Amino acid sequence: MEGRVRPDIGEEPSGDDPPLLSSPPEPPTLPLPLPPHSDGARRSSETYVIQIPKDQVYRVPPPENAQIAERFRNNLPETKGKKSRLSRPMTVVIIVVIVCLVLGMTGLITYLILRPEGPSFSVFKVSLVSNTAKKKHPEYEISLKASNPNKRLGIDYQTNENVTLLFGGKYIAGGRFPQLYQEKNHSITVKLVLVGKEGVLPREIEKSLKETTDESKEPITLCLEMNVNMKMDLGFSKIWRMDSKASCRFKVRSLGAGSKVLSQQCQISSL
Structure with missing residues (x-):
């Protein structure tokens, strides 16, 4: 680009040329143009950066947080009520379970240490103390020997009415077991008085009472259940x-004064 040659001072300017100034004027300051988008799309709106003091910055939560807080505030009393209703029965159940476990463990340990056992019985005397000639109801007196095998435990017997005497599998008399106490590792004598049916005496027992010699008396098989x-x-x-x-199933030769138990077999089982 060729520059304009300043004419000599002595030369007069022609009428067509404008007068020359001593210094060219400064061009006006214009804003820098923004770079155009490469894809030719419309230019987006301008972005402004505003600086605010730190102590004046406020944080606004999103509206979703307000909805969650409102929902929680509305359900709070109902939730507390449910917890109070459910926590008390649950606490009672837990306490009951713990107490049952403690009692169960205590009972198991006690059982393993003491090993409680039931007594053993044996019949050593049976007699008919009254017959139908004197009384309407025959009475049988049976003497038992009860042995307590426990070395640390005594036995407290409770009275009950569940004692029966059988002959040939049929009921002939009944009575009660007496209330008594037995020391540990000790034997005692238990006397039972059993009352028979009115006017009923088995023929074999009546025949045994009439015979005088032991050789002529036939053994009588009886069964005692209690x-x-x-x-x-x-x-x-x-x-x-x-x-x-x-x-106890046993054989006795006579039910009179000279009665003698010939053999017996006693069994005991837990109810």
Whole structure:
């Protein structure tokens, strides 16, 4: 680009040319144009950066937070009520379960240490103390030997009416087991008085009473069944209850004064 050559001072300017100034005027300051978009799209709106003091910055939560807080505030009393209603029964259930576990473990440990056992019985005397000639109801007196095998526990027998005497599998008399106490590792004698049916005496028993010599008397087979209710006594408390059923099958030669038990077999089982 060629520059304009300033004419000599001595030369007069022609009428067509404008007068020359001593210094060219400064061009006006214009804003810098923004770079055009490469894809030719419309230019977006301008972005302004505004600086605010830090102590004047406020944080506004989104509207979703306000809805969540309002929902929680409305449901708060109902939730508390449900917790109060559910927590009390649950607490009671937990306490009951813990107490049952403690009692169960205590009972198991006590059982393993003491090993409670029921007594053993044996028949050593049977007699007919009255017959139908004197009384309407025959009475049988049976003497038992009860042995307590426990070395640490006494036995407290409870009275009951479940004692029966059988002949040929049929009921002939009944009575009660007496209430008594037995020391640990000790044997006692238990006397039972059983009352028969009115005017009923088995023919074999009546025949045995009439015979005078032992050689002529036929052995009589009887069966004694009884439910024995008892509690194991540790000395300061009765810690264990045992209900047992005893059955003694025995043969006796005579039911009179010289009665003698020839053989017997007694069994006891837990109820």
